[in-house]
Amino acid sequence: MPSYDATDALDDLFGNDEGYSAGAGAAVVTRTEEILDGPAPATSIDAVLRLADGLPSLDDVRAVDDHDTSELTATELQQKEQTETVISTALAAGDAAVWVIAQGLERAAKGRWWRRTHSSLGGYVEAKIGRSAVYGRQLRKNAPLALETAHKTGTVPKPSQVKVTRKTEEQYGREAAVTLYEAVRDVSAELGTHPTADSLMAVHKSLPRQLPEESEQQREVIVQATRRTLGVGVDAPAFESESNKSASIEALAFESESNGDASGETPSGDEEGEPPTGSEPPSGSEAEDDIEDAEIVPEHLVTLKDALKTLNAVNRAVTKDVFTQAAASPDDAAEYEKVRQAIITKTTAIRNKALHAPNG
Incomplete structure (x- = not known):
């Protein structure tokens, strides 16, 4: 059996969207029949829940004291990597599902399928997805850019992120918007963080009034602006002055992680008011408080x-x-x-x- 990787899954999920084109009735019928012949909803949900089977057994995870700051053992590192892979896969599935919902709502809006059961499309949306009509409109409006971003970058953006890159699209065009997302994602990875709505907005605001028309030149301008804004100055001297005015949006471990959706939800930190999970330095590379000095240290x-x-x-x-x-x-x-x-x-x-x- 041929391998089926994440790229294949994205291709299947965000394939040619016949539903938006004229005269696509036959294509919609075909797709509907394929869905009806496919797995039942409960089976699909079970497939996502089965991701938990890839987690290490909780009984095999060693309990560690709250004050233990020792290096992770080889076993712990393996368990950590295994667990984070499952978490990333589950998050990606959730992000992708949002844009499947958006495509479904677009069809419901076009066909006015709510006309015999609800007084408005907004009421239908609230009944079907449990979210506000405003949220539903934002999803529908932002879906085309989100789908193209997924196609071209292999990463499914979150609603709050597309809400920002839509501003880039309106000012500079879709290609620039997709490039901005990709650049922020890649530079954030260099810094050990993830793209957020805040970091995307900071880079968007740093762009010049006009971008070059040629694609490669446009990309270069966006990438350089991203690196400067996120604190990786491309033209900066080796050691910058402490009076550096180009503050990085990702400078602090506890800066805002605006990866929530359009409802304003954001990732929660711990119950003590500490920084959100994922904004702290990566385990294993985090420097410890009590570093033992050698007998002779420069x-x-x-x-x-x-x-x-x-x-x-x-x-x-x-x-x-x-x-x-x-x-x-x-x-x-x-x-x-x-x-x-x-x-x-x-x-x-x-x-x-x-x-x-x-x-x-």
């Missing part, structure tokens, strides 16, 4: 280790809740924003120095 390395201990202490102290509480007072709004921007600038300057420093 002076400059001691300086870096001391700085790292200080940064760890600051990162623990400056939680998301601290920002929330500080922003709550209207009387201190100007001072709060001034301090917040200063923190972003300083932390970005430090990170840029580390990014451009020689590799060990």
Whole structure:
């Protein structure tokens, strides 16, 4: 049996969309018959739930004390990778399902299939998907760009992300919008993070008023703007000044992760008000607080280790809740924003120095 990878799945899911073209009645009938002859909904749901079978047994996962900061063992690293693969697959399936829903709603809207059971399309949408009519309209409006982004990049964007890249499409065209998403995704991966609506908007705002018409030149401008905005300056000196004014949208581990959908939902952090999961440094590469100095350590390395201990202490102290509480007072709004921007600038300057420093 031939292999069936994620690219094949995307091709199947986002194939030629005959439903949007004229005279496509026969194609719609054919597709409907294929769906009816295919697996029942319960079977499809079961297929997603069976992803959990790929997780390591919970009994085999070693319980670790809250204060344990030791390196992960080989077994733990394998279990972590196995688990994260399942999580990523489940998330991708969920993201793809959103745009399947959007395509279905577009057909319901065109055929006015709600006309005998509901007083409006909005009421029909709310009844069918349990979300507001506004959310349904946004999905339908953004679906064409989302599907093309999925086709060309192999990654299914989230509704909140497409809401941003739609602005890019309106100003520069669809090709630029897809390129912007891909560039932000790739540069974010270099930084160990993921694209967010915030980072996409920051890059969108950094683009010049006009982009080159030629595709490769356009891509180059967008990629360079992305790298500068996210803190990987393409024209920056090896060590940037601490007064660097180009603050990175991803500079802080606890910066907003706006990967929620159009309803305003965002990924939750832990119950203590700590940064959202996924915004922390990757396990295994995260520096620890108590680094044991060797008997003879170069002076400059001691300086870096001391700085790292200080940064760890600051990162623990400056939680998301601290920002929330500080922003709550209207009387201190100007001072709060001034301090917040200063923190972003300083932390970005430090990170840029580390990014451009020689590799060990």
